[in-house]
Amino acid sequence: MNIQTSDRLQDIFRAVFELAPDHDVTTLDRTNSPRWDSLDHVSLVAAIESEFGVSLDAADQLRMGGYAATAQLLEEKGL
Amino acid sequence: MNFLEAHRILSRFGGGPRLDFLLATSGAVDKLDLFLRAAAAKKGRTAHIRTLPFNTLGQALLSEPATGEEEVLVLFPWDFVPEADWRSGVPSRAPDATVARDRARAFAERLRRRPTARLFYVPAPLPPLLADSGASDDLRFWLTELAASLGARMLSADVFSLGSYLSTGTPFAGTRLGDIADAVVGCLLETHPDAAKVLVTDLDNVLWHGVIGEDGVDGIRFTPEGVGYKHFLYQTLLAKLKREGTLLAAVTRNDPELAHAPFKTETMTLAIDDFVVIVASYKAKSSQIKEIAARLNLGLDSFVFVDDNPLEIEEVSTALPQVRSVMFPSTDDELPQLFDKLSRMFSRPLLTVEDGERTELYRRRLEGMVPDAADGADLTGFLRGLEMSMVIHDRSNGDRTRAVQLINKTNQFNLNGRRVTDEEVAAILAQGGRLYGASLNDRTGSHGEVLACLIDNDGVIRSLVMSCRVFQRRLEHVFFAWLAGEDRPPTSLEFAPTPRNEPIQLFLDDPAFVRGKAGETIGIDAAGFAARHAEDMALFAITPPQAVAV
Numbered sequence: 001m002n003i004q005t006s007d008r009l010q011d012i013f014r015a016v017f018e019l020a021p022d023h024d025v026t027t028l029d030r031t032n033s034p035r036w037d038s039l040d041h042v043s044l045v046a047a048i049e050s051e052f053g054v055s056l057d058a059a060d061q062l063r064m065g066g067y068a069a070t071a072q073l074l075e076e077k078g079l
Numbered sequence: 080m081n082f083l084e085a086h087r088i089l090s091r092f093g094g095g096p097r098l099d100f101l102l103a104t105s106g107a108v109d110k111l112d113l114f115l116r117a118a119a120a121k122k123g124r125t126a127h128i129r130t131l132p133f134n135t136l137g138q139a140l141l142s143e144p145a146t147g148e149e150e151v152l153v154l155f156p157w158d159f160v161p162e163a164d165w166r167s168g169v170p171s172r173a174p175d176a177t178v179a180r181d182r183a184r185a186f187a188e189r190l191r192r193r194p195t196a197r198l199f200y201v202p203a204p205l206p207p208l209l210a211d212s213g214a215s216d217d218l219r220f221w222l223t224e225l226a227a228s229l230g231a232r233m234l235s236a237d238v239f240s241l242g243s244y245l246s247t248g249t250p251f252a253g254t255r256l257g258d259i260a261d262a263v264v265g266c267l268l269e270t271h272p273d274a275a276k277v278l279v280t281d282l283d284n285v286l287w288h289g290v291i292g293e294d295g296v297d298g299i300r301f302t303p304e305g306v307g308y309k310h311f312l313y314q315t316l317l318a319k320l321k322r323e324g325t326l327l328a329a330v331t332r333n334d335p336e337l338a339h340a341p342f343k344t345e346t347m348t349l350a351i352d353d354f355v356v357i358v359a360s361y362k363a364k365s366s367q368i369k370e371i372a373a374r375l376n377l378g379l380d381s382f383v384f385v386d387d388n389p390l391e392i393e394e395v396s397t398a399l400p401q402v403r404s405v406m407f408p409s410t411d412d413e414l415p416q417l418f419d420k421l422s423r424m425f426s427r428p429l430l431t432v433e434d435g436e437r438t439e440l441y442r443r444r445l446e447g448m449v450p451d452a453a454d455g456a457d458l459t460g461f462l463r464g465l466e467m468s469m470v471i472h473d474r475s476n477g478d479r480t481r482a483v484q485l486i487n488k489t490n491q492f493n494l495n496g497r498r499v500t501d502e503e504v505a506a507i508l509a510q511g512g513r514l515y516g517a518s519l520n521d522r523t524g525s526h527g528e529v530l531a532c533l534i535d536n537d538g539v540i541r542s543l544v545m546s547c548r549v550f551q552r553r554l555e556h557v558f559f560a561w562l563a564g565e566d567r568p569p570t571s572l573e574f575a576p577t578p579r580n581e582p583i584q585l586f587l588d589d590p591a592f593v594r595g596k597a598g599e600t601i602g603i604d605a606a607g608f609a610a611r612h613a614e615d616m617a618l619f620a621i622t623p624p625q626a627v628a629v
Contacts, residue, residue, distance in 0.1 A: 008083060015086045039109065042247050046110035047082040049253020056253070058246045 001075050005052075009074065012047045013067055016040055029066025044070075052079055080257030084522075085117035087464060092120035099127045100149040100267055105136040105158050107248035114260035121261075122268055123400075133248055137161075140189045150196040151263050154231060155203050155239070155250060156222050159183035162208055165241055166248075169206045176214055183225060190229050197266045200226035203239035203250070232266065233419065234259065275403065275424040276381040278320060279368055282331040282338060282357075284387045285407045286310060286349070290547055292333055292491045292579060296340050301347050309411050314348035316418055324434030325425045326375070326441055327354045330367040330384075332550065334579060335359040355441040361581050364391050365398035375441060383424050390551045393461045462552060462618050465521040469557060472516040472528070473624035475508050482516040482531040489544035491582045492555065495575035499542060504533060511536035513567075515624070517558050519549055530558055538570035539600075543583070553615040555586055560612040561621060563591075563605035572601045 001009075013025040017035060030036045045061050048054065048070070054077055056064075064070045080088075098119045102108055108130050119126035129148070131139050136158060144150055157164035160183055162174045190198065202223045209215045227233065238259060240252035251259055283290045288306045289299035300307030301314060321327050327349075331338050338359035342351040351357070355375070358367040364386070372379050379401040386392050387407040396404045403424065408417055427434070474482045479501070487498045508514060517530035529549045533542040545555050562569060574587060591608035592601045 011083055011086075015083065042109060042249070043113075045247075046249075046253045046256060050082040050085075050114075050256050053254050055240065055242060057242045061246060 001071055001079060005074070005079050006071065008051060009048070009067070009071060012044070012051055016044045016047055025067050027067065029068070031066075048074070054079070080114065080117060080121075080261060082113070082256075084464070085114050085257065085260075088117040088120050089113070091460075092125075094125050095120070095123040096125070097127055098122075098124040098264070098267060099129075100151055101129045101131075101145070102151050102153070102263065103131050103136055103139060104153040104250070105134055105155065106244060106250040107133050108251075110243075110247075110249050110251060110253065111256055111260060114256045115263060118257075118260040118264035122264060124264075124268070126264070137186070140186075140193070144193055144196070149267055150193065151199070151267065152190070152193075152196050153199045153201065153234075153259075153263075154190075154226060155201050156205050156219065159186050159222050159225065160205075160208070160218070163205045165206060165244060170208065173209050176209055176218065179208075179218065180221065183222060187225055187229055197263075198226070198229055198231035199234050199262065199266075200231035201234045201238050201250070202226075202236050204236065204241075232262070232423075234262065235416070275325070275383045276377055277326045277328055277355075277371070277375065277383070278317065278421070278425065279328045279330055279371065279382055279384045279402075280317065281364075281386040281388070281391065281407070282329055282333065282341075285385060286314060286329070287341060287347075291337050291341060293488065293547060296344060299341060301341070309408075309414055311348060312414060312418075313407070316421065318348055318353065320421070320425050321353050321438055322435060323425070323427055324437050326438060328371050329354055329357040329359075330364045330371075331357070331359050332361050332364075332547075332582075333359045334581065337579070352442070353438065355438055361585055363394060363398070365395045368395060368399060368402060383421065385421075390458060390461070394458055394551070397458070397461070458551065459614075459618070465523075465552075466620075467519065467521045467552065467554075467618060468620040468622065469554065470518045470520070470622040471558070471561065471624050472518065474514040474516050474531075475512070479504065479514055479516075481528045482514055482533075485516075485528070485531040485544050485546065486533065486542045489546065490577070490579040491547050492543075492545040492550070492586070493577070493580050494540065494543040494583055495573055496577035496580060497542065497575070499533070507533060507535050507541065512541075515558075515562070517554070519552070519554060530554065532558070532562065534569055538567060540569050540572040543572065547582070550582065553612075553618055556612045556615045557619050557621070560609045560616055561623070563603070563609040568605035569603055571603060574599050574601050 010025050013019070013028060014021065014023055017028070017033065017040060019025065041061070041064070044064065045056050049056055052074065054074070060073055063073050102111070102115070112128065115128055116126045160179045162170050162179065190196065200223065202219070205215060205219050207215055209218065238252060238255045239250050243252060244250040280286060287299040287301040287310050291299055301310045303311045317327055329338070338357055339351060341347060356371060358371065360367065368382060368384060369379070372382060379399055382402045384395050384402050384404045385407050386404070387409070389406065392404045392406055395402055405417065405420060408414060483499065483501055483504055490496070504514060512533065512535040515532045516528045518528045519526040526549055529546040531542065531544050532540060534540050572592070576584065587601060589608065589611070591604040591611060593604065594601055
């Protein structure tokens, strides 16, 4: 994943979870983020689909348990 | 409009008049909320959106609309034929086709009792309902026709995502949320959907494929084949609208002679007499449109502007918000949507003899029109949002092919119109001269190498060219400000006016350029230029030439 894509993905996480612009999201996941609920997850999926022009099916959405897993998923999709 | 852009728009939006509406669809709409608010913010409005609980659209339509509430309904085939809802699975027993149509008509009747509701229809695929697959296809087409008969605006089928619908109940594809939001807000803010009278079109890459100033008459395309096909079709639509009473005008950043040249071939669908006016100058398009409106004595809210350049769209939208600005699509597949939009904007229930004569009447009124010299809109905010970056290449050593090519093919932003051979460039470089190129990137992608600058050993700029594709971005100002701040800033420019290089003449009107007695060699106040354009520098992330390893 190139730096531009990584930056955009991090910006998405910060926007969806309403975090400060300099917040490190690279270690964020469902276990350490108290406000990561199902609605946020839906928002995250929609944001990534919109921003990167990809479709995420149910299996993809299940894998998105955190930033690292999401980045891995997008790399597998060629981003 | 993608997610981050929508987020940025909202975070910078200071608020505006309320835009309250009900967005009703049988599915969930949570994903759309941010995009709807951003679409409204783009129009200066603060959206307050009421939605329905999941799968309650049918019940909601049994009640009267709330007094004064704007309603937008986004409909799917299963709203008319519930058996077609994917979430329920394929019915084991095929519904009776006649009963299904009767039920659909009853649903349509409920919609007809809400004449102020704005309807959208998504012709999503249906599960195979009927035993006869042909009959299932017929049903699908019939439902689309039924929705159209209600005045529903068609969204494309790919707005629907089965994956999203099954996993979250939201039927909308994540990749199309911005488009859907723009369509919904756009239709809510239409004040006079049928009142457009004037269609103002750009020329380059809209009326024809190509740039007349760069490609010449022989290089542009407008016939029904290849890259010209889309533009041929667009011309046929404009010809139809003109026959039906729409006034056609064109605005273009070109010399008048160049703008008229394709019409003189008499091989285009449209002739020059089909236009009430063609305004060709290097002034802002908003000022060109304003002048047309004043001379035609028609309100700007009756104008529609079509351009392929988002900067021009933004400039006109900002300076003249009453004008409806429409992007000319980059792909053929988007053409039906454009045609549908334009046809609705200029829709006429009755045609008269006068409609066919309107163009000639107005042409006589406009003879002798002179464009206004007013400035256009400030695009700084829009340019900042583009997240532009410029990479400057030192082409003094290594591959200079693209830089030399740019010098030899660019006409409009060209310092003196002189062409150079590679040998001439090599000789200047061998004597201590420099050759720079500059590439432009922004959040939409790379625009490639778009600027070249050749400086001799005495600091005289012998060539300075920039692609017309990147006009209005302040790239030339930022490059020059960077150059002016270098250890060996340029001392002068070898300018010569040509019939086509008015764009660079406008650039050279900057007070930092001092014309000599001959009128051609122009002195440079490098420090003054850098100081005057410090704000423009902030629009770009600049990567200076990389040091070459020794």
